[in-house]
Amino acid sequence: MTLLKLEHVTKRFAGLVAVNDVSFSVDKGEIVGIIGPNGAGKTTLFHTISGYHVADEGVIEYKRKNIRGLKPEIICEHGIARTFQIVQPFGNLTLLENVIVGAFNRHKKYSEAKAVAMEMLEFVGMKKRADVRMKDLTFPEQKKVELARALATEPELLFLDEIMSGLNPTEVQEMIEIIKEIRDRGITIMFIEHLMAAVMSLSERIIVMHHGEVLAIGKPEEVKENPAVIEAYLGGAV
Amino acid sequence: MSLWLFIQSLIDGLLMGGIYSIMAIGLTLIFGVMGIINFAQGALMMLGMYVTYWAFTLAGIDPYLSLPLSAIALFILGALIQKGVLERVMDAPDHNILLITFGIMMIIENTALVLFSPDFRSITVPWLSETIKMGDYVVSKPKLIAFFISMSVALLLYWFLQKSYLGKAIRGTANNKIGAALVGIKSKRINYITFGLGAAIAAIAGSLMTPIISISPSIGHTFILKTFVVVVLGGLGNVLGAFVGGLIIGVSEALAGAAFSGTLNELVIYVIFVLILIFRPKGIFGGGS
Amino acid sequence: GESKDNFRETDSQQDEATEETSGSEQVDVIKIGSLHPLTGPQASEGQEMRDAIQLAIDEVNENGGIKSLGGAKVELIDSDSENNPEKGIAEVQTMANAGVVGIIGPYTTAVALAATQEAERIGVPFIVDVGSADAITERGFKYTFRIQPPASKFPEAFLKYVPQLNEEYGVELKTVINAHEDSDFGTGMANVLKENAAAAGLEVLDTLPHPFDTADLSSDVNKIKAQNPDIVSATTYLNDGQLLVETLIGANVKPKAIIGMASGAFSNAKFIREQTDINQYIMDVNYAMNPNSELTEEVKKKYEEKYNKGLGPNAAISYTAAKVLLDAIERAGSTDRDKIREAIAETRLTDHILAQEEIVFDETGQNVNAQPVVNQIIDGRSYVVMPEPYKERDAVYPLP
């Protein structure tokens, strides 16, 4: 079943086309990786889908409903959650309180929200530090809490923007497991990442962006071999 | 409204606007660039007025000659305030800084009250007291001078902030303190300079106004609210915006004063303010939404 | 109605405080309170008034204190109202607890309303020196007295005197524009002026309010210029009044007369003395000191010597208020607040410095004979030019 569908989506910033005529769709239960050079428009694409930017052109459908132009909070209520490439913590709140905010998306009662939040913190392995203030964490740690926070909103579709940056290979491995488990809980995932190891092992499909356009879509192996992708993005690596 | 009334009001409004501008320029530096909501700005201006007043009364120094004196004196005081107090709260939330500057205002004002007594004082400078008459229209000399100095200060400060290394360092420090430290900026010193400059400009405003109005320790109150309005109207930290914002407020106040009865002209400036902000939430030069 | 009798609190604390001072008549010091704005924009006037009260007290002390109380000395407890009603209430309380037998104050209406109400609750006599709203003495309070004439008296006097001036000097100045500060003080007078002008044969072309701390009056002056009235009348404080005159001159506006109504500038000693290049022939309908009394000269001199500033009419009123209170204490021969209140109510003071008949209070507590006179500034001095018997010299009317 198609969960998310983009048709000819374009987003411009004064003279610069950051996302250019992008079309693709994502099925329920998939894990889709997005890669592309810096400034290719990946984050802008996430922002556009999740309502932080309004697409200048094109159609964005989620569960057959047009969500283009809706506000981020409404899109979240529809079931799309996200994390940020540049972390957006509630710095003065504790980790628990950070996640409770997310949990309140589906739960009205404090006690319920708190229970959900605790569960999510435990899930990402941060429960121990539930009472620490968010601003006292390192960036990778904050990203984990952001993940817990996003999960606490109980989404069906989850966007992760470079959630593994700053993790060492072992930690990346752990994160990969966590993401797989999220998928196993029935949540569809789109993620942006520059760590090829992670991208290759997680993605069922990969979308490659370049200059705001989709350069290639396909299975990891196909994409890896694509000369255009190698030229623009991978270089000699991997 | 007759044509005469319209044009005369326009002239008066522009000139008064120049005064609001010069007040706002100092504030926009402190408020917009450093992020300090400085309630004490009016009190600093008041001190500038007293410097000019005493220089004139005790030593017969012309107000425009004592202008550098009051600027330097207040620069030093501003830097000391930054060093003594504000430096310690630069990272604190805005509302704390706000209350601190409120406290500073009380201290300065009441110290002036104790030292100088609450009496209203004014100076009469012979060569300034004649107005310039052009037919039926009159132009106040000290206001005209204030207008041009205000404009020059705006342009100079704009150039300084945008083009000079020190100016960039000031903006950089305001934008990211850690970043500034990591490129070798002495951010503490930069902050002394910035706050000092803001205070010095307040002093210039005060000196320019001394021939125009009577001074007393609480004179700052007359201007502070309007000055805040002008700063926001021009866009925080935008020096040219502050200048233009001052003119807008001055002119609209004068025209509304001519058109309406009562003190509704005060209403008009606030309504204009709210309207402008609604359509240009970052001030007139801040780029609309 | 009957509720008013209930208004006084029967607070044990309060009674104790009173008893302390009233129990025996062997007292060493008698305290009286002053409540004025000593900080903020009104501080200049407030401090002048406080100083005048101190002067009156010093005089009594130098002359052997309160004789009926065995020469007890009088002490001033002064307090800062910050021109804030709540603060006024608190200060009345503090002073009452400190044992004052009467309070003098407070300059602005807002504080006057709150403070007199508090004094009424406690039962401590409160003499309003300056505080203009008619309402202050219209609430049926027993402990409130007022020296200055109520606000409505000024425009009434204005409307009486101007036709007289017209007649005496054979001119027809008919049209008036009234520029006034926009608190109840100026607005109240402007209203009365507007309402009653026609009956006096005058026409009010416009009334132009401004905030007392304004920095610019060019709008108002432009409007005056555009309408060209015979008379510019003004109710102002000091700095706005001065600004008004400066702006009028700067804009080359030449009315045939500038006449203040209780102007804080045109009767201000400093303005009169120092602003000679702009103040020539400006008139003011205001309460004033009696120029023909030697006592006035003496008090003025003492005040000047002691405080190095001129005695203005506000301070003169405060001085008089203190005199009234001290006189009442002397006659009461007691520090009992009620007895003093009664003594104040029975005041008949002829030996005073104001330009008015004997000081007598009516049943509302208003000094009934309080009356404004017409002053005119001539060559750096203010003269009473109307009415008899206070008149010092002829007016220069209209402006040459």
Place this chain on the structure above:
Amino acid sequence: MLKVENLQSGYGQIQVLRDVSLEVKEGEIVSLLGANGAGKTTTLRTISGLIKAWSGTVKFNDVLITNEPPDFIVRRGLIQVPEGRQLFTDMTVLENLELGAYTPSARKNLKKNLEYCFELFPILKERIKQPVGTMSGGQQQMVAIARGLMSEPKLLILDEPSIGLSPLLTEQVFDTIKEISKTGISILLVEQNVEQALSFSDRGYVLENGSIVLEGTSDELLANEDLRKAYLGM
């Protein structure tokens, strides 16, 4: 060149570093490795004077710089490209780079260094007028590195410079680091890209819970079983 001895520091009451000692010699590339939250960034911040050392010493070119203000340290040529980038986001790319060359010595070579940075990251030249805050994450990282280079470092400290960079650019940045190092500039590098980092470092230290638990040449470290397990996931 840089000598850190028995450094202790932390945030508020919480101690992070416990007796950290390390050394970077003239012209060396040294890697500082460690898990998330081990204290790498804290070490670098303490060296640069951004947070106070509780005890211990930092010497740079034989000058004691412990607890000197950051600008003092920067003026001596110890430059850091920090975690979180710490850019002047409201200012343009060009202004950021100009401020990079704030110290008098760096200011002299502003033009030349600017050219060098633009050569390295051509996109920055295209975007000199763009406010940095509106740039993509990777682009911002480029500005951060470029700003560091503008300062004419003698010792360049890089806290995870490859964060957010595409593989191609990561490669390029590592090449640049090698190149810089060849011009005689010493490098202290924190990287999660452990294998790659060690491949061109001379030596490395491993930090765990605020203490150095392992040190050695890159080859030694790469051969270390524990390290491979802990950081390379194998």
Place this chain on the structure above:
Amino acid sequence: MKKKWVLIGLLLVFLFTFPLYSTNYLLHIGIITLMFAFASQAWNIISGYSGQFSFGHAAFFGVGAYTSTVLLVEYNVNPWIGMFIGAIIAAAIAFVLGFLTFRYKLKGAYFSLTTLAFAEILRVFVKNTDFFRKTMGIMIPLDINPFWYQFQTRVGYYYTILILTIIITVIVYLISRSRLGFNLIAIRENEDAAQSLGVRTFKNKMIAITLSGGLTAFAGTFYAQYLLFVKPETVFASDISVSILMPAIVGGVGTVAGPIVGSFIVTPLGELTSQMFSNLAGTNLIAYGVIIIIIILFMPEGVVGRYHDWVNRRKKGNKETQEQKESVTS
């Protein structure tokens, strides 16, 4: 936790029995303190919790004071009822203000200054409107009867404002633990992040400002009834706005106890300094300014924030030493 409730209980006992052993003067100070505690608590909702810093709460205070007074004087409406009508009108005005500002995403200083401008607009409007008797103000006729919100002695006023303050504190406490409260704090801390978590920022801010404005009006009515007159320059003054925000900042913004604790510091402090420095006018305000600055320098998170910090640190300290012990043994 338990300790906290004992503390609150003791405080309540103290507050309720206060009139028994206080003087009239202290009672007056107590009343003013509670009144600003109340208003500051209301301010706390929009400015403390959701971080939208209002400089203009005098607007709502003034509307409360004027509404009940005009209704009483002109239409003989009982102030107890007028108080609620005042709150509704203030809430409506707050709603409009919120709509104009939040709809167009005004934030930070831009929002603060707009609120200030709004208060000024109301002040200038009232002082130019005949219906409100311009600057003459309106006197409330004396009619001492609790039914008409006038009390024989201060004690009645004291209990009225005490109960109002307790009610608003309970309301704020409930908000702080509710979804609304978390949403507001999230907005304060990071609006983008809040949105990503489904927090309807506009709606929540609208609720907060409406509630805050409406509640502030109760303090206004109280003030009018206590002084028995209203004037534009006393109830719409920017001084009132400052008096409203000061307790919360000194006590700790965004905390339930902050505004109360803050008011019990700020108001009596003003009195204390003016008693102690009564010799030379102005020195009292200098002292006051100095003390306020010192408090903020040393307790940047407010007195309550400071207390929390201290408690947390103790807890954490204990835990930490425990952990260290454990790690040593293992």
